[in-house]
Amino acid sequence: MPILTIKNSGKTHDAAPGTLLIDAILAAGEDIELKCNREAKCDSCHLFVLEGKKSLTKMTPAENARLDAMVGVGSKSRLACQCSLGEENVTVELLGALSG
Secondary structure (H helix, E strand, O other): OOEEEEOOOOEEEEOOOOOEHHHHHHHOOOOOOOOOOOOOOOOOOEEEEEEOHHHOOOOOHHHHHHHHOOOOOOOOEEEHHHOEOOOOOEEEEEOHHHHO
């Protein structure tokens, strides 16, 4: 079972493969307001994947389009509402409102 580590708070959470990254983050106790109901239409769940990026599901066209329209996006950017965990451990840095 992969372990999610949230760099900002140091919180960790064991989650089953296939779990949406946002669900694992919320289960770890982080308070993230999901403004778009998980439809890749906002930036509230924008994060950087610091480790384990290749283990996450591939980027959807909707996620890619939203990231293209945002400020503060980098090569490690993902929307937590649009990707699921694989078999490897994942470390993320939450950005949300800080990303523009």
